[in-house]
Amino acid sequence: MNLDAKTYQNYVKAYAKKSPSPKNCIAAFLVGGSICLLAEGFYRLYLHLGLAEASVRILTPVTIIVLTAIATGFGVFDCLAKFAGAGTLVPISGFANAVTSPAIDNKAEGLVMGVGAKMFIIAGPVIVYGTLASVIWGVIYYFLHGRGIV
Amino acid sequence: MTEGFASIGKNRGVLTVPNPPTIRAWATVVGKKEHDGPLGGDFDLHAEDDRFGMDTWEKAESEMQRLALGLLLKKSGCREEDIGAVFAGDLLNQCTGSSFGLLDYGIPYFGLYGACSTMAEGMMLSSLLVGGGYFSQAAAVCSSHFCSAERQFRTPIEYGGQRTPTAQWTVTGSGAVLLSADGCGPYITEVLPGISVQKGITDANNMGAAMAPAAIDTLARYFASSGAQPDDFDAILTGDLGQVGHDITADMLYAMGYDIRRVYNDCGLMIYSSQSQDVHAGGSGCGCSASVICGHVLKKFACGDYKNILFVGTGALMSTTSVQQGLPIAGIAHLVRISAEKPAGTIGG
Known part of the structure; x- marks a missing residue:
């Protein structure tokens, strides 16, 4: 039996346990859904308090961001995320944690080269490619709109 | 199964430590x-x-x-x-x-x-x-x-x-x-330097699989060059392949004619409880085999439970840059034999 790299990689597959996907999906659905429900609650609360809808649309995600940052700072967010997986990653909580956690982690390297430079080490690609995608869509929209399609 | 591993040529076999310290x-x-x-x-x-x-x-x-x-x-x-x-x-x-x-x-x-x-x-x-x-x-x-x-x-x-x-x-x-140089044991009697082995594993979250080929290579070279058998030892401890690397090592060595399963364990599996401590495939890091050997294993020598063991330290040779650039992870495994007694005929024994 020859043990070239390809054979070994196939051999190893039998030993590597797979992630428990059904359990992870259910946890993600429940926690992710609960975060969205919480956000919906804040949305209605702010409207009920008489704030303008345009402000409420911004204030609601900001509330989730602040709550995530506080939970990250107290060291409880990663415990929830370990259970929830995509449930905490996909809502804006995932983005907030991705910015807050390196900021805390790199405090020892100083405010400039530590917190400032490393804060976007995980979220940076989301910002770069998110902005790029919106620019591309903006150009497409410009031409489509010009021709009266949208 | 043995193909693809280093052969036991000149200067690749076990080294007997002179005047075992x-x-x-x-x-x-x-x-x-x-x-x-x-x-x-x-x-x-x-x-x-x-x-x-x-x-x-x-x-x-x-x-x-x-x-x-x-x-x-x-x-x-x-x-x-x-x-x-x-x-x-x-x-x-x-x-x-x-x-x-x-x-x-x-x-x-x-x-x-x-x-x-x-x-x-x-x-x-x-x-x-x-x-x-x-x-x-x-x-x-x-x-x-x-x-x-x-x-x-x-x-x-x-x-x-x-x-x-x-x-x-x-x-x-x-x-x-x-x-x-002076003392009454336990002694380091034999050593076998590891050779880097790379079998195309690129997943930094599966380092047991990346390191197992190196452990297999070192142990196979040891048995072939020393003439010792797995059952000659109270324990053969790798550190730290975790569950995946442990199972691969035991199974592949068995297929090569060396059945180490009776005496085999891995420091990464010993240090934590797999049931209650949620460590997935086990422990890793330089401190894993270091603390298991210096804490647990040498105490067992001191109280007479162990007389003869093989300690095979295993490492994954990679950096964040090499992993991000898609380079495969090489493994290395260094072997140290610890014995309660000096082998007969040793210089200074």
Whole structure:
């Protein structure tokens, strides 16, 4: 039996346990859904308090961001995320944690080269490619709109 | 199955250590999770909050090494000037855990990087230099810290994510041994330097699979060149392949005609409870095999439970840059034989 790299990689597959996907999906659905429900609650609360809808649309995600940052700072967010997986990653909580956690982690390297430079080490690609995608869509929209399609 | 591994040619077989040095003293310092594990009672010192009184995780790791070497001196009754050299290593960039941690000691210092195999590498080099008569005493120290390793190799500590089932948990721990030309054992009688082996594994969350071929290569070369059989030993311990690497090593060596299963265990599986401590495939890091060997295993020699073991330190040779560039992870496995008695006919035996 020859043990070239390809054979070994196939051999190893039998030993590597797979992630428990059904359990992870259910946890993600429940926690992710609960975060969205919480956000919906804040949305209605702010409207009920008489704030303008345009402000409420911004204030609601900001509330989730602040709550995530506080939970990250107290060291409880990663415990929830370990259970929830995509449930905490996909809502804006995932983005907030991705910015807050390196900021805390790199405090020892100083405010400039530590917190400032490393804060976007995980979220940076989301910002770069998110902005790029919106620019591309903006150009497409410009031409489509010009021709009266949208 | 044997094809693709190094052949046992000239200079690739077991090295008999001349005048086998005695492991005169050993010391361990671990974190809270390791203290709470099944071997918790075997470790000398532990911290409650893993910071060891320091304000950064890197300083905490250095402090563990400082404490481990200090404790080693105290337990052996030696002074700094009695020790010819210290061989030390860790996982941090440029081995700063060791260089800063051992700064207070005026002992000639060799910085090693063998990833998680560093303890075996340090024990091997110090035994050869003491056995060869260059030093009357030499020490080997190494460490790893969960938080400093997470920061360097993975994600920020408070980052929320799920680990894969094959991922291993970096041990917060440091181990130190003192080898002496004089003493009544346990002795380091044989060593076998590892050869880097790479079989195309690129997943940094499955390092057991990346390191297993190196462990298999070293053990197969050892059995073929020494003539020893797996059953000649009370234990054969790899450190730290975790569950995946452990199973691959046992099965492939069996297929090659070496059935080590009766005596085989892995330091990464011994240090934590797989049921209650949620460490996925087991422990890893230089501090894993260092604390298991210097805490648990050498105690078993002291009380007579072990007379003869093979310790095979296994390391994954990679960096964050190499992994991001898609380069495969090579493994290395250094073997050290520890025996309660000197083999018959040994020089100075």
